[in-house]
Amino acid sequence: MDVLVFGAGSLGTLVGALLARAHDVTLVGRDPHVAAVREGGVRVSGAVDAHTAPAATTEYDGSPADVAVVTVKSFDTAAAADALAGGSFEAVLSLQNGFVEETLAARLDAPVLAGTATYGARLLDPGRVACTGVGRVALGARRGGIDPHAERVGKAFRDAGIETLVAADMPRRRWEKLAVNAGINAATALARVENGALTDDPGRELARRAARETARVARAEGVSLPNRRALSALDEVVEATSDNRSSTLQDVDDEKRTEVDAINGAVVERGERHRLDVPTNRTLADLLRTWEAGRGVREAVEASAPTRQKESSQ
Numbered sequence: 472m473d474v475l476v477f478g479a480g481s482l483g484t485l486v487g488a489l490l491a492r493a494h495d496v497t498l499v500g501r502d503p504h505v506a507a508v509r510e511g512g513v514r515v516s517g518a519v520d521a522h523t524a525p526a527a528t529t530e531y532d533g534s535p536a537d538v539a540v541v542t543v544k545s546f547d548t549a550a551a552a553d554a555l556a557g558g559s560f561e562a563v564l565s566l567q568n569g570f571v572e573e574t575l576a577a578r579l580d581a582p583v584l585a586g587t588a589t590y591g592a593r594l595l596d597p598g599r600v601a602c603t604g605v606g607r608v609a610l611g612a613r614r615g616g617i618d619p620h621a622e623r624v625g626k627a628f629r630d631a632g633i634e635t636l637v638a639a640d641m642p643r644r645r646w647e648k649l650a651v652n653a654g655i656n657a658a659t660a661l662a663r664v665e666n667g668a669l670t671d672d673p674g675r676e677l678a679r680r681a682a683r684e685t686a687r688v689a690r691a692e693g694v695s696l697p698n699r700r701a702l703s704a705l706d707e708v709v710e711a712t713s714d715n716r717s718s719t720l721q722d723v724d725d726e727k728r729t730e731v732d733a734i735n736g737a738v739v740e741r742g743e744r745h746r747l748d749v750p751t752n753r754t755l756a757d758l759l760r761t762w763e764a765g766r767g768v769r770e771a772v773e774a775s776a777p778t779r780q781k782e783s784s785q
């Protein structure tokens with residue numbers, strides 16, 4: 472299978488390198504990482520050990536592929552879709568946080584599959600990525616149901632040794648992942664702690680409040696996500712990733728724009744559509760955005776790529 476991975480940062484490089492064990496893969500990313508991959512391939516370390524040689528480029532040239540896997544940050548989704556619009560794919564799969572599939576579907580002709588990834592990945596140096604935790608990729612039709620494209624992409628992932636579930640209930644899984652991220656990411660970033668700090672109060676109850684609010688908004692959107700399911704998913708991930716620094720904490724560490732708009736901001740925006748008050752998510756979003764404004768990181772991103780999406784949580 473020919474695979475294009477668009478957004479070869481931490482997660483895209485890990486997934487692309489693993490897929491290259493069984494498929495023809497091309498990474499689209501930035502130099503000097505792309506140059507290093509061209510020179511010596513990708514070395515995967517940590518929970519998975521691999522060394523593969525995907526192709527790599529900084530500019531997608533429109534070449535067709537069986538599947539395009541999108542792994543840019545949520546606020547780069549529209550720009551990524553615009554870059555991919557000239558290509559031809561059997562399917563497009565997003566592994567990003569947030570409800571970005573609609574942004575892709577609005578711009579691309581190919582069927583867009585929803586995906587969640589609980590693998591942990593961290594780009595160490597150009598050409599080197601660490602797998603900080605073996606999780607699972609869940610993928611399927613973004614509106615739910617059985618999808619032949621999902622079956623084919625899921626087989627390709629499994630053939631490459633990636634833990635993969637092809638799911639018919641991606642709407643619930645996307646909201647469940649959002650509840651987990653709403654509970655973990657902002658709290659750990661603002662408190663500057665690893666995920667495991669949310670095992671005990673006050674962090675645990677803070678995270679649970681944010682997750683419960685998210686589940687309530689999910690139900691208002693017509694998605695069956697009971698509080699107990701959202702809370703058990705939160706507990707499972709906090710335990711499984713207790714030593715992790717969440718991606719939002721990593722962004723704060725690196726003084727980079729966060730995905731707050733696609734996480735807590737999305738809960739607030741969707742809640743407002745249903746006149747639901749979500750005070751914990753609102754406060755977490757406001758605090759993170761205050762940090763971003765204080766560091767000027769949002770403007771820096773938009774200045775560097777004007778076509779970058781004005782964040783929306785469509």
Ligand SMILES: NC(=O)C1=CN([C@@H]2O[C@H](COP(=O)(O)OP(=O)(O)OC[C@H]3O[C@@H](n4cnc5c(N)ncnc54)[C@H](OP(=O)(O)O)[C@@H]3O)[C@@H](O)[C@H]2O)C=CC1
Nearest residue numbers: 478479480481482499500542543544545567568588591592
């Ligand atoms: N890392 C992880 O463990 C996990 C990440 N995720 C999700 O996956 C997504 C990606 O996360 P992550 O990999 O950590 O983020 P990264 O920032 O490490 O990776 C995204 C990469 O895409 C690049 N990029 C963006 N636009 C373009 C473009 N037009 N052309 C070429 N390269 C481009 C970025 O470069 P630049 O910064 O220079 O624009 C960056 O290198 C996020 O939504 C995240 O929430 C989900 C689960 C786990």
Ligand SMILES: CC(C)(CO)C(=O)C(=O)O
Nearest residue numbers: 655712715716717718719
């Ligand atoms: C699941 C979790 C919270 C793991 O850290 C994650 O997805 C992230 O950090 O963005």
